[in-house]
Amino acid sequence: MKIIVIGAVAAGTSVIAKARRNSESAEIVAYTSGGDISYSGCGIPYYIGEDYIKRGNLTPRDAKWFESRFNMKLNINHKVLSVNPNLKTIEVLNEITGETFEDSYDKLVIATGARPRKIDFNNNNNIFYIRDVETGDVLKKFIHETSPKKALIVGSGYIGLEMVENLVQKGIEVTVIETNSSIGRIDPEISIYLEKYLAKKGVKIIFNDRIKNISEDGKSIYTENGNTLEVDFTVAAIGVIPNVDFLKTSGIELGKSGAIKVNKYLETNLQDVYAVGDCATTYSLLTGDETYVPLGSTANKMGRILGDRLTGGNLEFKGILGTSIFKVFDMAFASTGLDEKEALEKGYSIEIIHNIKPNQTEYLETSREMIIKAIADRKTGKLLGVQILGENGVDKRIDVFATLLTFGATVDQLFHLDLAYAPPFSTTKDPVNYTGMILNNAINGKNKIITPKELKEKRDEFLVIDVRSKSQYETAHIENAINIPLETLREKVKELDKSKKIAVHCNKGVTGNMGQNILLNLGFNAYNISGGYLNYSTLNNSSKVSKI
Ligand SMILES: Cc1cc2nc3c(=O)[nH]c(=O)nc-3n(C[C@H](O)[C@H](O)[C@H](O)COP(=O)(O)OP(=O)(O)OC[C@H]3O[C@@H](n4cnc5c(N)ncnc54)[C@H](O)[C@@H]3O)c2cc1C
Numbered sequence: 001m002k003i004i005v006i007g008a009v010a011a012g013t014s015v016i017a018k019a020r021r022n023s024e025s026a027e028i029v030a031y032t033s034g035g036d037i038s039y040s041g042c043g044i045p046y047y048i049g050e051d052y053i054k055r056g057n058l059t060p061r062d063a064k065w066f067e068s069r070f071n072m073k074l075n076i077n078h079k080v081l082s083v084n085p086n087l088k089t090i091e092v093l094n095e096i097t098g099e100t101f102e103d104s105y106d107k108l109v110i111a112t113g114a115r116p117r118k119i120d121f122n123n124n125n126n127i128f129y130i131r132d133v134e135t136g137d138v139l140k141k142f143i144h145e146t147s148p149k150k151a152l153i154v155g156s157g158y159i160g161l162e163m164v165e166n167l168v169q170k171g172i173e174v175t176v177i178e179t180n181s182s183i184g185r186i187d188p189e190i191s192i193y194l195e196k197y198l199a200k201k202g203v204k205i206i207f208n209d210r211i212k213n214i215s216e217d218g219k220s221i222y223t224e225n226g227n228t229l230e231v232d233f234t235v236a237a238i239g240v241i242p243n244v245d246f247l248k249t250s251g252i253e254l255g256k257s258g259a260i261k262v263n264k265y266l267e268t269n270l271q272d273v274y275a276v277g278d279c280a281t282t283y284s285l286l287t288g289d290e291t292y293v294p295l296g297s298t299a300n301k302m303g304r305i306l307g308d309r310l311t312g313g314n315l316e317f318k319g320i321l322g323t324s325i326f327k328v329f330d331m332a333f334a335s336t337g338l339d340e341k342e343a344l345e346k347g348y349s350i351e352i353i354h355n356i357k358p359n360q361t362e363y364l365e366t367s368r369e370m371i372i373k374a375i376a377d378r379k380t381g382k383l384l385g386v387q388i389l390g391e392n393g394v395d396k397r398i399d400v401f402a403t404l405l406t407f408g409a410t411v412d413q414l415f416h417l418d419l420a421y422a423p424p425f426s427t428t429k430d431p432v433n434y435t436g437m438i439l440n441n442a443i444n445g446k447n448k449i450i451t452p453k454e455l456k457e458k459r460d461e462f463l464v465i466d467v468r469s470k471s472q473y474e475t476a477h478i479e480n481a482i483n484i485p486l487e488t489l490r491e492k493v494k495e496l497d498k499s500k501k502i503a504v505h506c507n508k509g510v511t512g513n514m515g516q517n518i519l520l521n522l523g524f525n526a527y528n529i530s531g532g533y534l535n536y537s538t539l540n541n542s543s544k545v546s547k548i
Contacts, residue, residue: 001026003310004090004105006080007243008032009039009132010296011277012111013066014303015310020070022311028072029103031092033079036133037063042296044136045159048143049166058133083108083250085270107272107310110247110260111303114240114278114294119154119211126218126233130159131240139235143170148232152177152221156205157184158326160237164203165328167235175229176205177221186333187340189354189452189531190373190389192538197331240294242279255281257292264316266306274310276302285319285406286337286384287346293322323402330391334398337385337405340375349378351411352451353438354531356508357431359393361423368392371531374401374435381410381443386435393426400432411439438509446520447513450503450527452536462503463496465489467515468533472507478536486511489518498524505529505536 003019005012008030016028040058047053063074077095084090089104116129128139142148151167153160156178167174182191183205195205209225214234221229242259244252253269255261260268260275264283268275277299284291298320305315325334343350355372370390376383386401388394404414414436421428429437441447455462455478464481466473473483484492486506496502502524506512509532519526529536 001106001310002104003028003107003109004103005030005109005111006032006090007111007113007277007279008037008063008066008074008076009041009111009113009277010299011113011279011303012109013038014300015109015111015276015307016066016070016072016074018304018307019311020072020307022308022313024071026311028070030072030074031078031080031090031103032074032076033095034132034134035076037061037066037074037076039133041132044130044133045162045166047133047136048130048140048163049169055133055137058136079246080112081246083110083247083252083273085250085252085273088272105272108274109306109310110244110268110273110275110279111277111299112243112246112279113299114242114259116236117239117241119234119236119238121211121214123214123216123218125214125216127214128233128235130163130235130237142233143167143172146232148172150231151175152229152231152234154211154234154236155238156180157237157239158324160184160235161328162326163235163237164198168201168203168329172232174203175231176203177209177211177223177229178205178207179210181207184333185335185339186389187373187387189535189538190333190371190387193371193389194328194331194333198328201329240278242292242294244279255290255292257281259292259294261290262317264318265309266302266317274306276306282317283319284338285321288319289346291320291322293320293324295322295324297323321402321405323398325395325398331389332391332394333387333389334394335385335387336398336402337383338375339385339387340373343375343377343384348384350384351376351378351439351442351449352530353435353442353449354451354509354535355431355435355438356531356534357434358427359390359397359431360425361427364423366392366424370394370397370431371535372397372431372435374439376411376439376443378443381412381440383409383411383414383439393431397430397432400430401435404432411436411443415440438513447516448527449530451530452539455503455529455536456539461501462527463500464529465496465502465504465515465519466506466533467504467511468506472533476533476537478505478533481505486515486518489515490522493519493522493524496524500525502526503529505532508532508534 079093081091153176182188212224213222253261259281278294308315323336358367368391373387375385419430442449466481467486504515516526516528
């Protein structure tokens with residue numbers, strides 16, 4: 001059996017390695033455009049920002065190493081121009097000599113990845129894209145040779161923000177332009193914390209705007225909202241396009257995203273043709289719907305599964321949660337599962353909670369608060385999605401949540417998780433346990449939660465009681481809220497109207513929950529405002545949101 005693999009970075013090389021581990025008899029041939037294989041695309045922003053990271057750190061293996069380790073033929077600088085599924089042949093261009101030739105396959109693996117979406121203007125002067133090591137080389141050289149002072153980043157997704165950190169690290173003043181009203185795919189009320197953090201780092205983000213034109217030298221950027229930005233260069237990170245153009249005449253079926261449609265066996269609609277990695281669609285583990293979330297973690301997994309299947313194994317692709325994480329300066333953002341908009345679009349009746357908790361025992365100087373937004377299905381009690389922003393401990397919590405989502409956990413199960421605790425690592429009840437407690441109380445118990453957004457919409461229906469101290473209330477408070485500090489609540493409660501719905505809150509939620517319990521136990525219809533005043537204040541992008 002002859003397997004041809006097109007593309008040899010994350011997905012393609014994983015196919016090769018697994019296929020060879022399973023079988024000594026398969027003939028394996030790969031063609032890949034460009035000279036680098038199996039590189040760490042994810043490391044490119046750090047390669048640009050840090051002098052100690054060398055090119056070789058991103059490209060630890062070359063074609064020769066791969067050929068000898070896996071007894072296969074790896075043709076670098078070879079681009080596949082077309083596929084003929086009837087004859088089971090491919091047409092290949094040798095990028096060095098310009099020669100073209102045909103090769104034939106029994107099984108064909110397409111692992112051609114994706115390329116950056118371009119911003120299209122009359123010229124491309126000083127506009128950079130980050131995708132492979134060569135694009136990283138170009139920008140690194142440009143920075144080294146011209147010592148630029150100002151940069152514009154187009155797009156506030158994870159690549160854009162990783163570039164922010166690494167350009168600032170190089171002493172460059174960075175502005176970001178974003179068409180949406182919040183950062184990347186972060187829900188707005190969480191995005192606000194990150195916006196404020198970045199502002200403190202001197203990073204300006206222009207929202208709800210896009211580039212209209214760029215001057216001939218690439219140094220003056222004109223936006224649709226009338227801004228003119230003077231910069232030395234621009235990095236565009238506005239998403240990717242799957243590399244499938246060479247398949248135009250093959251009859252291959254594409255999904256909504258333009259990526260190749262595959263089933264759980266990673267088969268395309270063409271006999272003996274498979275697709276993996278950023279050029280392929282995936283599907284949601286939660287809803288089963290087709291989705292496209294191009295990530296290295298998924299590409300590697302798909303590659304291993306396909307390598308196994310091609311050589312007699314029976315692994316299946318189970319779908320994804322879209323779990324991802326990135327860091328910008330000391331702040332990390334991670335998400336898994338559905339966000340609020342997606343959950344609503346899917347028709348779930350959702351419970352949303354915001355939980356602000358330290359990553360470790362508070363008296364330790366490395367202790368930092370993180371904000372967790374969690375969404376669950378009111379009907380089944382199943383967790384649907386989580387977003388976390390914080391400086392420390394975000395990675396471990398998101399992985400616990402991703403595991404819970406993978407196995408279909410219901411909110412009542414989260415509290416019972418036996419998670420590791422010692423002061424440097426967590427709190428006696430971990431933020432994951434707390435998230436479960438709050439969600440479970442809200443869905444299955446008596447402690448109803450109201451989000452700031454819901455409260456704003458239904459403000460007339462609620463009497464808002466602020467149980468924080470008088471001085472906190474005087475600094476800033478929800479409009480028309482009554483201040484009854486918690487210690488006086490039992491006494492003042494007699495003055496309250498029992499027929500009214502009450503929304504009680506403190507700063508982050510914990511004292512508000514105590515106030516809610518007092519009111520509930522005394523027969524009031526009380527809700528706790530999710531995430532307290534801190535979260536409420538994000539609604540108006542209030543300058544009072546200082547830090548988490
Ligand atoms: C800056 C950056 C940071 C990232 N950070 C992360 C991260 O932190 N975490 C994460 O999970 N993911 C991250 N990613 C995404 C991750 O790099 C990709 O998901 C992963 O590289 C996809 O692997 P792939 O093998 O499917 O495709 P690719 O890496 O795109 O490789 C495809 C290869 O196929 C070649 N090719 C294309 N067309 C042809 C053709 N016709 N003939 C022959 N060869 C062809 C291409 O030249 C390329 O070499 C990041 C990406 C970038 C750019």
